[in-house]
Amino acid sequence: MLSEVPATQTAIIQYHGGSLKITSGLPVPELEPHHVLVRTASVALNPCDFKMPMRFPTPGLWDGCDFSGFSVLFKDLINLTRPRALIMVKLCGHRVIAACSLKNFDLVRSYGADLVFDYNSKTCAQDIRTATKNTLRYALDPFAEAKTLILCQEAIGRTGGRYCALEQYQEHLCARKTVKNDLVMGGAISGNGVQLPEPYGIPPRPEIGTWARSWYKTVQRLIDDGKLKPSPVRLLPGRFEGIIEGLKMLKEGTISGQKLVVLLENAA
């Protein structure tokens, strides 16, 4: 109800050079048509929460993208925004091959991977080629570092296929003519485009928003049926201070096989 909406709120905001600070007394945004206001109960931390401010320092910009809260239908949003891509791909009927560190093999298998390979092994790409009889067609690379890009490009089978990065990738490392390369931004799903410099910027494409609205229904059904499992959660104490600490942990690369979550208020 409108009477419950506070006049101000606290958020994590970018300052000089993309540094992040807890800032109170910020205005609550005015709602545009078809928008809903969510009182955030908990947030999940994503590597892009520290990568984007480093890449595109924008003083005054709010940080954070995965949240769960109180409104019409947003209680499950953390589950919805971070479903394991692996489960989705499997549900689409594909055979799924995953690369992770050795200690997470069982975890990754429990999410439905048909085959699991150690990305630290020097023969990883060749092992995938052998196991797939040189027929792998699609590779999804969430990191798009030189090492992950080369692994994906080399693992794709003899007749080529598609490489999809979730971060900016070095095009000069994509030497295979039969492989189509692309960068996908989750934010494009609104249909309103992504207002970032190249190569992350995407113009408005309302048809994506239309598609997404029907897709959300499918995702909700999968959650209700228990078919989409969230990542193992590690709760961090400390509300906003916990978020800052968690982002430091992600940046230092000390988190493995867990989704960091911070409760901002009792979500029960």
Ligand SMILES: NC(=O)c1ccc[n+]([C@@H]2O[C@H](COP(=O)([O-])OP(=O)(O)OC[C@H]3O[C@@H](n4cnc5c(N)ncnc54)[C@H](OP(=O)(O)O)[C@@H]3O)[C@@H](O)[C@H]2O)c1
């Ligand atoms: N384009 C977009 O819209 C978008 C949106 C959100 C996130 N992202 C990007 O997606 C990436 C992953 O985000 P996330 O939320 O899935 O992170 P996450 O849940 O924190 O995933 C981290 C896991 O990735 C694995 N990993 C790390 N380096 C790897 C490598 N070189 N090869 C294979 N696996 C590796 C690690 O597995 P082990 O522990 O087994 O080593 C780690 O457990 C980040 O780069 C993020 O910036 C992009």
